[in-house]
Amino acid sequence: MAHFETESIRTQSRTNEREHSAPIFLTSSFTFDSAEEARATFADETPGNIYSRYANPNSSELIEKVCRAEGTEDGVATASGMAAMFGSIASLLQQGDHVLAARSLFGSTHQLLTRVFPKWGITSTYGDISDYQNWEKLLQPNTKMLFLETPSNPGLEIIDLEWAGKFAAAHNLILVVDNCFATPYLQQPAKWGAHIVTHSATKYIDGQGRVLGGLILGKKDLIKEVQFFTRHTGPAISPFNAWMLSKSMETLAVRMDRHCESALKIASYFEGKSGINEVKYPFLKSHPQHHLAQKQMSQGGGIVTLNLEGGISRAQRFIDQLQMISITANLGDSRSIITHPASTTHSKLTEEEREKVGIHPGLIRLSVGLEHPEDIVKDVERALEGSK
Secondary structure: OOOHHHHHHHOOOOOOOOOOOOOOOOOOEOOOOOHHHHHHHHOOOOOOOOEOOOOOHHHHHHHHHHHHHHOOOEEEEEOOHHHHHHHHHHOOOOOOOEEEEEOOOOHHHHHHHHHHHHHHOOEEEEEOOOOHHHHHHHOOOOEEEEEEEOOOOOOOOOOOHHHHHHHHHHOOOEEEEEOOOOHHHHOOHHHHOOOEEEEEOOOOOOOOOOOOOEEEEEOHHHHHHHHHHHHHHOOEOOHHHHHHHHHHHOOHHHHHHHHHHHHHHHHHHHOOOOOEEEEEOOOOOOOOOHHHHHHHOOOOOOEEEEEEOOHHHHHHHHHHHOOOOEEOOOOOOOOOEEEOHHHOOOOOOOHHHHHHOOOOOOEEEEEOOOOOHHHHHHHHHHHHHHOO
């Protein structure tokens, strides 16, 4: 295998027009030369495109690129990250099955497990990553899946992927890992035994806050089930968005290097500053799972959390004092972004649920962009001073 950067740039589908940059295939369907060719393609006897809800050259190229990066066998591209989260569970489980999940999950994923899937008889139990010894007791006879997110959103908790792979193998569980925060450039869960890896491609894979997209990647036999499910339920990515995301993969490595370098500088600068109870970043030595982050990630990622003194009122004053950093719920953009999870992305959780996963009222999630780090620091300093 070539280096990550080379694979991401040089993996490309070409047509007979000999184009240098991949074209956009804005078509809903594809034609056949004969009735027999149509029959054989629908029967999966011969390869070929049928309908863009099934596959499209743009989505196929994107999937191939990210599979090479993740070290997975096959994949499906979806219309959004949450479509990928939903599809990775719904396609592989059935009524009566049980999911064992890490407690620290993105707010919408939490809603899927606690409010959506129970309607169809799929239940779940949460485990705390601080107590791996207790997870054996959480298993049920009908447990079929282990669902994890590392680093977690927004608490930046790190889960031991080596432990997870061994635990899943020992209990015959499908291990699903949301790798959105790390990206395949920094971490490859499949190397540690993950059967399915998911992404909100809307985040770092796009990298400029332009389009929505999701990815479900993994072992071919499992992806075949995902393909059947997504083909007939319809969460297909648009050819244009797939083209955008495939082009963005070409710059993922250089962008993530800058995100990580700046995030570490900013986290180190603000650690111990007045008005901040805690700064959390996976590659800070003060991070509770610092050793794990270094073990399974090549760099610490682009997210830093600041737990401000004064709770929600201070957090809101802080946000309102910012002059450059954007206030939005996205992350992984070229522009730095501030989010207050307790009142936005995780607001549907109860106060008790937020407390259990470390989402304190004063917690701020900073997605460090590609601006000069000194300008980011100045904006945060201004907001800290102005929010006293």
